[in-house]
Amino acid sequence: MTNPPLKLYLAAPRGFCAGVDRAIKIVEMALTKWGAPVYVRHEIVHNKYVVDDLRAKGAVFVEELDECPDDRPVIFSAHGVPKSIPSEATRRNMVYVDATCPLVSKVHIEAERHFDAGLQIIMIGHDGHPETIGTMGQLPDGEVLLVETVNDVAKVDIRNPKKLAFVTQTTLSVDDTKDIVAALQARFPAIKGPHKEDICYATTNRQEAVKAVAPKSDALLVVGAPNSSNSRRLVEVASKAGCNYSQLVQRAGDIDWRTLEGIRSIAITAGASAPEILVNEVIDAFRERYDVDVELVETAQERVHFKVPRVLREIA
Missing domain, CATH: 3.40.50.11270 (Rossmann fold)
Known part of the structure; x- marks a missing residue:
């Protein structure tokens, strides 16, 4: 057969x-x-x-x-x-x-710069996420206020609407964050934003790639961890982009094959902390069950490289 x-x-x-x-x-x-x-x-x-x-x-x-x-x-x-x-x-x-x-450190520096200028900061992020905790922890208690949703914007209690700035977690949904920023600007017209987008290039690029494959796929799998913010955002982006079934899997063993019965097309991506070996493992699992025709859908090329700290470069 x-x-x-x-x-x-x-x-x-x-x-x-x-x-x-x-x-x-x-x-x-x-x-x-x-x-x-x-x-x-x-x-x-x-x-x-x-x-x-x-x-x-x-x-x-x-x-x-x-x-x-x-x-x-x-x-x-x-x-x-x-x-x-x-x-x-x-x-x-x-x-x-x-x-x-370094792109998270950039947000830290922004927050400090705003604080030094006498501004209170609103952070758009996820409560309890290590990045949010780290960014808010750059400044004294009460100087960084967290909002997670558009509804939070209406409730946030600030000192002075004319002395306010915002920063964001780097791994958020680009589209959701735009809505929150718009709500902040509507309520606080004088609020200052980052000189350059806080959501990092990798998060943005992976979400754009998902938007390209989601509408033509019966299902989409994101290879990533359940505690990975950027991976979870990819699942949400796929759903909003028109894919009827999007799911996060850590490895091939997590695939729920029953929910995929009858599909004719599937899209696969991976969060920014998922190694390619796990993507290949998932593809191999599909090859065992289907006659697979793979098509690469590339929406951007990345050539970013960050140096390791000097104390480690001295090894050589």
Whole structure:
């Protein structure tokens, strides 16, 4: 019996962004420089496969700095940390490496610049996400107020509507964020925004690629972790772009084949912290069940590269 035909649209760009690639390299180079164990505060990036691979090489993942010994290096995750964390590491004379994505650091610098100019800041982001916690933690309590939705804008309590600025988490839905920004500007006409979009190039590019493949696909799978903000946004973007079924899967073993019965086309993409090996694993799973015709749908090319910190470049 022959397998049924299936058109598979492979979205590009997908998978690792420059910030994720840099963060993983930082852990690997730290292990080369100092040997195991090297401690990492929070998952270096939100992907179980990546974290498990680094753990096998000697990385120890913890949630708080007090779980780390003073005499071993510690790395801060790509999502960024509140200012209190490196301050505490310095107080304890710890060796630390900051793997915060440079595009997240840019938002931190923006927030500080607005604060220095006497402005209160509104952050558009997800409550409890490490990046949000890190950005809000750059400034004293009460100086950064969080809004998650358009409805939150009507309720936010600010000091002075003429001394206000906003920043955003880098991994949000581009379209949803536009609506929140519009609501902020409508309520606070004097609010200042970033000089350049806070939502990072990789998030934007992956969402645009999904918009290109979603309308012509019976289903769309996003390879990524459930705690990955940018991966979850891709699922939402696919649904809004006209795909009847969009789902987040960590690996091929998570695919719910019953829900895909009868499909003739599927699109596959991956969040910015998902390695290509997992995308290939998913494609292979479809090849076992279907006669697959793969078409690459590329909406942008990425040539961004971030240097690792100087302390690690000195290895060579």
